[in-house]
Amino acid sequence: MASLRRFRLPASPIENSVEGRAFVFSGFAVAVLAVVLYGDDYIVPAIGVAATAVGHVVSYRERAQKRGTRRQVLLAGLVFASLAYFIADSVGGLFGGVLPQANFAILLVAITSFDLKTRRNCYSSFWISLAILYLAAVYAWDYPFGILLALWAICLAGFWAASHLRRMEARVAVPIKAVAIALAGALAIGVVAFILIPQPNLEPSGPVLVSLPNYVGFKGELENPALPLIQLSGDPSGSTNSVDLHFRGRLGDAPVMYVRTGAPAYWRGLVFDTYRRGVWTASLQGFSTVQPYVPPHLLPPAPPDNNGTFVQVFRVVRPLPGVITAAYPIQSLYAPVSSLREDPYGTFRTPDLLRPGQTYSVVSYLPNITADVLRQDPYVFNPPDETAAYMDKGNLSPQAQALAAQVTKGHDGNEYDLVMALTTYLQQNYQYTQQLGHVPGGRDPVDWFLFDAKKGYCEQFATAEVLMLRSLRIPARLATGYSTGEYNPVLDQSIVRERDAHAWVEVYFANHGWVPVDPSPGYPSLAATQFPSHWAAAGIARLIPHLTISAPMAALGSLGALAVIPIAVAVGVLVTLAWAWMRRRRRTVVAIRAAPGESELLRLYERLQRNLGRRRAPPETPLEYLLHAPLANPVPEGERGILEEVTQAVNEGAYAGRWPDRERLHELSKRL
Secondary structure: OOHHHHHOOOOOEEEOOOOHHHHHHHHHHHHHHHHHHHOOOOHHHHHHHHHHHHHHHHHHHHOOOOOOHHHHHHHHHHHHHHHHHHHHHHHOOOOOOHHHHHHHHHHHHEEEEEHHHHHHHHHHHHHHHHHHHHHHOOOOOOHHHHHHHHHHHEEEEEHHHHHHHHHHHOOOOOOOOHHHHHHHHHHHHHHHHHHHOOOOOOOOOOOOOOOOOOOOOOOOOOOOOOOOOOOOOOOOOOOOOOOOOOOOOOOOOEEEEEEEEOOOOOOOEEEEEEEOOOEEEEEOOOOEOOOOOOOOHHHHOOOOOOEEEEEEEEEEEOOOOOOEEEEOEEEEEEEOOEEEEOOOOOOOOOOOEEOOOEEEEEEEEOOOOOOOOHHHOOOOOOHHHOOOOHHHOOOOOHHHHHHHHHOOOOOOOHHHHHHHHHHHHHHHHOOEEOOOOOOOOOOOOOHHHHHHHHHEEEHHHHHHHHHHHHHOOOOOOEEEEEEEOOEOOOOOEEEHHHHHEEEEEEEEEEOOEEEEEEOOOOOEEEEOOOOOOOOHHHHHHHHHHHHHOOHHHHHHHHHHHHHHHHHHHHHHHHHHHHHHHHHHHHHHHHHHHOOOOHHHHHHHHHHHHHOOOOOOOOOOHHHHHHHHHHOOOOOOOOHHHHHHHHHEEEHHHHHOOOOOOOHHHHHHHHHH
């Protein structure tokens, strides 16, 4: 029994502060407000707030009463009923399916509010409200959410202060003038920051929803909403999808999706490998059906040289074809659909359109792709996966083939330099435009682009490079999707618009697979995903979770559970050294600030108390200690005189500021 008591938490005091309970309720109300604003849900939040208010009143009135068995059974039953609601709402969407996790947490707070007796219970309610706030934060896409977070933090600080003041029987009050000045200063700083920090210039077109599973299955066809670059039709395998260079749709400014990510990237969708008479198609047919959550073991292994992974959350704001666009290579993904289909190029498709409000999440690898790394890759003259289409230069004219050979002459020392020579040539000698018009009848789009117009849009730049690389025996293919979009490093968010629809080149390197290369002017030649370095501290913070494990860490990992021991020892040593340094520094500061002779006299006083075997109690004055010390232990006659002199010196120094000089202290210490 004694061993069990050792692990039992100490009793928490009954919370008697009305103000503290008001702060607990206010923190919960702030979290519920976030759910209402960002989840477009009203019924359960309204019921939860009303029930919680009643529960706080009941639990405060009965705070000193013993918990009854019947009430505990009733509350437990309500908790299980809330859990059943959560399961029904999450799986079947019976109650609207809007933020079911947050609704479950709201109901949990409402139920437990009838039993908030102790301070620990109140803190538990606070932590649940923090979880509610987090669920809303996942889908908060603007700055005002920071106001809600600040309000919740104020409520937490207010509860802490109110509960402690109540314990000390002090009145809960704040200096109105000081608080007003602080709030005005914070507001001014916030306004200045709001003006200086870049803002998204577009409001979301609809409520942010948590997507629940869509049980629409594949019907053998794909619906075809407007998509600027790609023409979709019929077969869900993607074999009849195409990109026609003879014309393209207009690209407007309307947003198509928002992407929450710490690393802006190219959002790849469909891939094409066969070019005939100005039209790109995909030669590889077939697909495999997978579950809506695709774990890492069902996807290709991690690149051998990578900097970790990063997460993207996509929110669709207009109807889009059922194609999962994401940064590649993918480590895992989840889409709220009944199932997914993966084509031979690694692209995933959904059974139905992606509709406004839907979200899906993807975890992607961050390949370590740099010029120095790629220069070490050997040439690849055989197509990967034995796909002959990757080496097919189509109907590229002899004139275009001669241009490719001429541009890359002298740059064939390695594959990367050859690819970059051609990419740089296209970027520097041709003009990018989205106002080109149609290709003249009877003309090949690539030849017309290279030798006549000398300007074009991304599909023409990418097509010309793919075919010219193939003529140089470099495997390449066309990738389509969206460029990064308008990235905001403060919000970690990209606004992707119609005009961001993009096409680029994927070149095969022996040690790195398909590497994105972009020949369009104004875009990075090597389109590798990187963390933005907008501020030094933020850049370091983003990089820390993605650092590659070094050899020492790998050796520790091989120890299994025993690896905790050296880590714990290292942390303990660091904490001990930091504590010792802070303690020594504090003593030094105190000694510097103290008057001459003060610290030496107090140390002598401490030494006297140790010799007498009784220390002075905190509320006891030096004179009271002088009178009562002999009652506990007899004081030798010699030390009695020293105690009287030291007591007098302490009083004179503390109350009159007259501290003894060093000679006097040396004399007293010598006598002791």
